[in-house]
Amino acid sequence: MDQIITWTDIGPLTDIPRQGARTVEHPAGRIAVFRTIDDQVFALRDACPHKQGPLSEGIVHGQAVTCPLHNWVIDLVSGQATGPDEGCTGTIPARLEDGRVVLGLVPWREGAAHG
Amino acid sequence: MTHISHPSPSGAGRPRLVVIGNGMAGIRAVEDLLDRAPGLYDITVFGAEPRVNYNRIMLSPLLSGEKSFTDIVLNDADWYTANGITLHAGDPVVSIDRLGRKVLAQSGTEVPYDRLLIATGSGPVIIPVPGHDLPGVVTFRDVDDVDKMLAAAGGGGSAVVIGGGLLGLEAAVGLQSQGMDVTVLHLADHVMERQLDASAGHLLAEELERRGVRVITGADTAEIAGDDHVRAVRLKDGTEIPASLVVMAVGIRPNTTLAAEAGIDVERGIVVDDFMTTSDPAVLAVGECVQHRGQCYGLVQPLFEMAKVVGARLAGLETDGYAGSVTSTKLKVTGVDVFSAGDFSGGPGTEDIVFRDAGRGVYKRLVLEDGRVKGAVLYGDTADGAWYFQLLKAGEDVSDRRDTLLFGQAFAAAGGAGTANPTDAVAALPDDAEICGCNGVCKGTITKAIAEHGLTTLEEVKARTKASASCGSCAGLMEGLLAHALGDGYEASEVKALCTCTDHDHDSIRRLIKAKTLKSIPAVMQALEWKTPDGCASCRPALNFYLLAAWPGEYVDHAASRFVNERLHANIQKDGTYSVVPRMWGGLTNPRELRAIADVADKYDIPTLKVTGGQRIDLLGVKKEDLPGVWAALNAAGMVSGHAYGKSLRTVKTCVGSEWCRFGTQASMSIGMSLERMTWGSWTPHKFKMAVSGCPRNCAEATIKDFGVVATDGGFDLYVGGNGGMKVRACDLLCKVTTEDEVHEYVGAFMQLYREEARYLERTAPWIERVGLDFVRSRMVDDAGNRAALHARFLDSQSHSQSDPWAERATPCGQHANDFKTLASVE
Ligand code: SRM
Ligand SMILES: Cc1cc2nc3c(=O)[nH]c(=O)nc-3n(C[C@H](O)[C@H](O)[C@H](O)COP(=O)(O)OP(=O)(O)OC[C@H]3O[C@@H](n4cnc5c(N)ncnc54)[C@H](O)[C@@H]3O)c2cc1C
Ligand code: SF4
Ligand code: FES
Numbered sequence: 033m034d035q036i037i038t039w040t041d042i043g044p045l046t047d048i049p050r051q052g053a054r055t056v057e058h059p060a061g062r063i064a065v066f067r068t069i070d071d072q073v074f075a076l077r078d079a080c081p082h083k084q085g086p087l088s089e090g091i092v093h094g095q096a097v098t099c100p101l102h103n104w105v106i107d108l109v110s111g112q113a114t115g116p117d118e119g120c121t122g123t124i125p126a127r128l129e130d131g132r133v134v135l136g137l138v139p140w141r142e143g144a145a146h147g
Numbered sequence: 148m149t150h151i152s153h154p155s156p157s158g159a160g161r162p163r164l165v166v167i168g169n170g171m172a173g174i175r176a177v178e179d180l181l182d183r184a185p186g187l188y189d190i191t192v193f194g195a196e197p198r199v200n201y202n203r204i205m206l207s208p209l210l211s212g213e214k215s216f217t218d219i220v221l222n223d224a225d226w227y228t229a230n231g232i233t234l235h236a237g238d239p240v241v242s243i244d245r246l247g248r249k250v251l252a253q254s255g256t257e258v259p260y261d262r263l264l265i266a267t268g269s270g271p272v273i274i275p276v277p278g279h280d281l282p283g284v285v286t287f288r289d290v291d292d293v294d295k296m297l298a299a300a301g302g303g304g305s306a307v308v309i310g311g312g313l314l315g316l317e318a319a320v321g322l323q324s325q326g327m328d329v330t331v332l333h334l335a336d337h338v339m340e341r342q343l344d345a346s347a348g349h350l351l352a353e354e355l356e357r358r359g360v361r362v363i364t365g366a367d368t369a370e371i372a373g374d375d376h377v378r379a380v381r382l383k384d385g386t387e388i389p390a391s392l393v394v395m396a397v398g399i400r401p402n403t404t405l406a407a408e409a410g411i412d413v414e415r416g417i418v419v420d421d422f423m424t425t426s427d428p429a430v431l432a433v434g435e436c437v438q439h440r441g442q443c444y445g446l447v448q449p450l451f452e453m454a455k456v457v458g459a460r461l462a463g464l465e466t467d468g469y470a471g472s473v474t475s476t477k478l479k480v481t482g483v484d485v486f487s488a489g490d491f492s493g494g495p496g497t498e499d500i501v502f503r504d505a506g507r508g509v510y511k512r513l514v515l516e517d518g519r520v521k522g523a524v525l526y527g528d529t530a531d532g533a534w535y536f537q538l539l540k541a542g543e544d545v546s547d548r549r550d551t552l553l554f555g556q557a558f559a560a561a562g563g564a565g566t567a568n569p570t571d572a573v574a575a576l577p578d579d580a581e582i583c584g585c586n587g588v589c590k591g592t593i594t595k596a597i598a599e600h601g602l603t604t605l606e607e608v609k610a611r612t613k614a615s616a617s618c619g620s621c622a623g624l625m626e627g628l629l630a631h632a633l634g635d636g637y638e639a640s641e642v643k644a645l646c647t648c649t650d651h652d653h654d655s656i657r658r659l660i661k662a663k664t665l666k667s668i669p670a671v672m673q674a675l676e677w678k679t680p681d682g683c684a685s686c687r688p689a690l691n692f693y694l695l696a697a698w699p700g701e702y703v704d705h706a707a708s709r710f711v712n713e714r715l716h717a718n719i720q721k722d723g724t725y726s727v728v729p730r731m732w733g734g735l736t737n738p739r740e741l742r743a744i745a746d747v748a749d750k751y752d753i754p755t756l757k758v759t760g761g762q763r764i765d766l767l768g769v770k771k772e773d774l775p776g777v778w779a780a781l782n783a784a785g786m787v788s789g790h791a792y793g794k795s796l797r798t799v800k801t802c803v804g805s806e807w808c809r810f811g812t813q814a815s816m817s818i819g820m821s822l823e824r825m826t827w828g829s830w831t832p833h834k835f836k837m838a839v840s841g842c843p844r845n846c847a848e849a850t851i852k853d854f855g856v857v858a859t860d861g862g863f864d865l866y867v868g869g870n871g872g873m874k875v876r877a878c879d880l881l882c883k884v885t886t887e888d889e890v891h892e893y894v895g896a897f898m899q900l901y902r903e904e905a906r907y908l909e910r911t912a913p914w915i916e917r918v919g920l921d922f923v924r925s926r927m928v929d930d931a932g933n934r935a936a937l938h939a940r941f942l943d944s945q946s947h948s949q950s951d952p953w954a955e956r957a958t959p960c961g962q963h964a965n966d967f968k969t970l971a972s973v974e
Binding site for chain 2: 056093
């Protein structure tokens with residue numbers, strides 16, 4: 033399937049707290065955009081592979097976030113649960129351009145799988 | 148205006164090279180050319196500054212007084228003469244005529260060229276805030292700027308440096324050593340954020356503060372105030388800092404106007420190819436003014452690499468061209484060692500190795516990717532900076548010595564390379580290597596003591612050598628030495644570390660926070676040698692609590708280290724919505740409160756209202772974005788947060804007591820209310836619940852609470868250490884008292900003792916089982932003086948924490964404006 037990625041500016045990095053996250057509403061589901069202590073950005077679907085907990089509300093440490101509901105630790109790079117837990121949430125390409133956060137989004141079609 | 152000219156020795160016919168810019172890159176290119184092909188060109192140099200070529204990076208020592216101008220001159224007037232170069236100093240070029248192949252200078256001088264080299268460097272960025280053009284506002288770029296600063300510093304006074312990057316900090320330290328009172332304003336969260344990670348930035352700011360330079364981060368300048376001269380700098384948050392001198396050091400911008408006006412391709416800088424040629428083949432450019440492969444540079448090393456290519460090209464020699472540079476940075480402040488190189492931002496697929504030596508104030512972080520060094524940040528000990536930079540540039544695979552890399556090059560050279568085992572690494576250290584920084588104990592002393600006295604445990608070594616007896620941060624190294632000396636016979640001591648980020652346990656962390664006056668999470672992580680850059684979801688909340696408890700009123704709560712419930716002041720539910728539980732003091736309510744709850748439930752479509760087990764009403768299923776609105780409505784009816792989410796005082800349950808009940812002996816409702824008013828808003832290691840029953844029938848279930856009060860005919864029985872939950876524990880009777888004032892004092896003292904002594908997430912029941920009831924009695928029942936002191940400390944910290952977190956967030960502006968909103972919506 034052809035997928036065209038549109039790089040979409042969602043706002044300045046400074047609007048996301050360090051070691052924290054903000055969310056972006058997308059028709060395919062909410063996206064959590066994380067900022068680490070050293071100002072890297074990552075984006076994941078805002079739903080824990082365990083029971084869909086809002087990862088955007090977790091504690092961010094290193095390149096991981098601890099889910100606020102039952103403490104699964106999710107790797108921000110791969111979206112994979114770490115340690116003994118198994119599961120994966122979708123990742124969305126994210127990068128910084130001149131201090132602005134840009135997400136690589138796939139145009140959403142009704143019925144298409146999550147990005 | 149100075150002119151150094153000379154009759155050309157070999158007469159006309161030589162091609163004419165004109166250089167615009169008498170700075171570091173332009174003249175280095177000329178030097179490289181002269182090395183290879185002396186006498187090939189007839190050279191003319193224009194410089195805007197009225198002086199010979201000097202070492203710009205030495206302006207910092209010039210400012211601090213460590214050097215004089217003659218010390219920093221690179222090429223004096225004789226050099227120009229000896230090499231047949233005509234210098235027009237103090238005469239900037241104002242236009243380039245590319246068709247006529249000549250340049251025009253301000254003085255009217257016109258010089259034709261066959262080859263033109265633009266090396267105009269860059270200029271300081273001025274933020275256009277009101278007052279930026281007042282006398283007393285200076286930049287930091289050339290000797291004139293330094294002269295202005297020195298003149299201002301002569302009168303003492305205060306200076307504000309806007310910008311906490313490399314230049315700003317060097318200016319600040321320089322001005323401080325000239326006797327000024329200096330404040331650095333920095334917009335980002337930590338200084339030198341382009342060169343340093345947060346940990347190193349924090350150490351640097353601390354060191355500067357120690358030297359008397361004040362650093363304010365997150366500072367956004369609104370205005371420079373003054374009438375005919377600067378008087379103060381005003382920040383957006385209203386803070387005003389007096390200043391007789393303001394140094395703007397917020398960044399640099401390539402000087403491209405001349406080139407752009409001549410129709411040469413310019414983006415951020417003058418665009419050049421790998422051979423430093425601009426869009427006009429007759430025109431080369433070099434230095435900070437250029438943009439090569441999309442990159443502009445602000446350090447000399449890349450400029451020198453470019454200059455070499457220019458020299459070779461002009462000499463007509465073969466060259467591979469310039470391929471871009473990996474740069475490294477050092478801060479030139481005497482006594483502060485900072486080094487950074489490459490890309491240390493981490494990123495997908497990278498791995499961090501962190502080393503901290505609190506005794507020596509050292510922090511080192513290497514970022515590896517595919518087994519290769521990708522970036523490095525060193526603070527406090529930069530001796531190995533050059534080595535890491537070498538490894539980085541060479542792209543050497545270092546996976547085999549991953550675990551010992553941070554011991555440095557000397558260790559690797561001593562045969563350590565290839566050892567992947569930290570125990571061997573310690574073993575390979577020389578005998579005079581200092582192991583315990585606090586007590587100055589060397590490795591040799593320790594190994595000798597182990598051998599001579601047959602020591603087998605860390606405790607024995609501690610007692611014998613004093614090593615690790617102070618801050619304890621070298622315990623890991625000592626274990627390594629013991630393990631090496633005793634081989635398999637050694638079993639490491641069982642310390643229950645707080646989490647895998649550290650070797651310290653809860654108690655030693657608490658003790659060290661006080662003993663070493665550590666006042667922030669980064670300070671704790673550095674001093675106690677955390678093994679990760681920023682901890683984890685276990686240690687960060689614990690540290691945040693310990694710091695709050697240790698430094699009430701001083702420590703600023705760190706939201707990113709709080710569990711979501713405490714960060715958002717509401718309980719997260721299984722579907723990601725929240726519950727809101729307002730306080731009902733002592734379980735009492737009234738029509739006004741009930742009406743407000745009903746109205747807010749209607750207005751925000753709150754699906755569930757429930758009476759909790761804590762005698763109050765829970766509004767369940769509130770959407771995150773509605774929280775501020777719900778709180779504002781509850782606040783308006785006089786209700787505040789119930790902290791149903793917090794490791795803090797939850798509820799004080801009461802029965803109706805003597806106010807109504809035919810058996811009641813004391814007014815349990817009013818006592819419960821006043822206890823709740825005294826204790827709400829306090830942070831504790833775990834949640835803390837109380838209850839007051841009006842008689843021994845105990846309808847408020849006071850004997851399974853953290854603190855329970857049961858009224859009797861003669862006064863009150865005070866109970867502690869109970870809870871319901873999975874493992875029910877009935878309270879222990881602490882003591883009997885007779886007055887309500889005593890009840891208050893005992894509650895305050897007990898909460899403070901619990902706060903100061905228990906471990907994070909340890910409720911009163913397991914805490915008392917661990918330390919024993921006698922411990923509690925000895926501290927606050929038998930010792931009236933200590934009880935009063937505990938109570939006083941409790942009240943003091945309450946004076947700082949008793950504010951309604953909802954009211955602070957219910958208004959849709961200010962510092963929490965973004966907390967409840969989504970960042971963006973996309974289609
Ligand atoms: C709402 C409430 C149930 C109710 O509808 O009655 C409740 C709800 C929760 N309780 Fe509770 N407890 C509630 C009263 C109690 C009581 C009764 C009491 O306080 O008298 C107890 C037993 C008494 C006690 O604490 O000793 C109680 C013992 C627990 C425990 C076990 C504590 C223990 O030390 O073993 C937990 C688990 C924990 O804290 O780790 C818990 C944890 C929870 C949590 C916070 C679970 C969680 O982590 O999400 C629930 C939050 C739901 C929410 O979002 O509001 N809740 N919980 C009660 C809120 C009281 C209030 O007004 O603040
Ligand atoms: C205070 C300070 C400290 C520094 N510390 C370090 C350090 O520790 N390490 C490091 O690597 N780098 C450091 N740098 C940066 C380093 O000095 C620069 O990267 C380097 O000087 C750039 O060389 P350049 O030739 O491109 O520009 P410059 O050295 O600025 O030379 C350009 C020259 O061109 C002149 N000029 C501009 N326009 C015209 C015109 N139209 N006509 C004639 N002349 C013109 C300018 O007046 C200037 O003299 C520091 C810089 C400063 C200001
Ligand atoms: S008893 Fe269990 S299910 Fe009920 S509120 Fe408490 S934690 Fe939740
Ligand atoms: S939903 Fe994330 S850990 Fe359970």
